[in-house]
Amino acid sequence: MLERLLVGETISLDLVNTEWIDHGDKVDFLAADGAPELWFREYGFDPAEEDADALRTSRTAIRSLLEAAGPEADARMNDVLSHGYESIRVAGGRPATTPTVDSGWGAAWRAARAFTELVATHPDRIRQCAHPDCVLYFYDTSRNGSRRWHSMETCGARTKSARHYRRHVTDEKAKQRR
Known part of the structure; x- marks a missing residue:
């Protein structure tokens, strides 16, 4: 079973984050055997009553x-x-x-409805990770609204490390030219 990269967001962003990029390849958590059922259970839905295609559509x-x-x-x-x-x-x-929802659409509809509430109340706090190769989204709960990465340990560290490397290489090249 695949392990998701970012969990614990709102139901709508958690659903969006079931797709990510790993070493340049798109990964779809919901395509893994048993993954939709696991996702449904995590959010309190009965997998037997839910439709994975509806979830993907949402x-x-x-x-x-x-x-x-x-x-x-x-x-x-x-x-x-x-x-x-x-x-x-x-x-x-x-x-x-x-809520009254069509058969099989409970989780899919709830995620979509939750997204509309999020956009209506705090659209400026919905962010995509600032790392150029990351497609994950998060809800910024930081006090001043300045969070930039879905995870400081992964994308934040990679971004800062790359910036440090570029600065170091540029400094070394400048010294060699003197």
């Missing part, structure tokens, strides 16, 4: 909005969102929201 819709928002991306997301709706009722004097 992932594509969310990624489309992250990478190239526009009419086509909107249409993809609206297609996913059309598989469910929320009803608001009052119980005990408090509003309660109840």
Whole structure:
């Protein structure tokens, strides 16, 4: 079983992050045997009631909005969102929201719906990792909103190391020219 690179994000970004690049090759966690079922269970869904193709469709819709928002991306997301709706009722004097979702679309719809809430409330905190070869997204929870990498230990360290190397090589070449 593949091990995912970034977990613990919101359900929508965690879904998007089931695709990543490893040594130049695209990796699709959801294509691995048993992976969709594992993902469904992690989020409290019954794998027997969920459709992995719907989950992939939702992932594509969310990624489309992250990478190239526009009419086509909107249409993809609206297609996913059309598989469910929320009803608001009052119980005990408090509003309660109840989703009604097409069969097999529970997890896919919930991830898409969660993404719309994230975009509505904190769009400036949704970021793609700043490493040029990384396709992972994260929700920036840092106090000042300055987080740049999905992981300081991996992409952050690689970026800083490359910058140090370039600076060192440039300094050495300058010294050789003198």
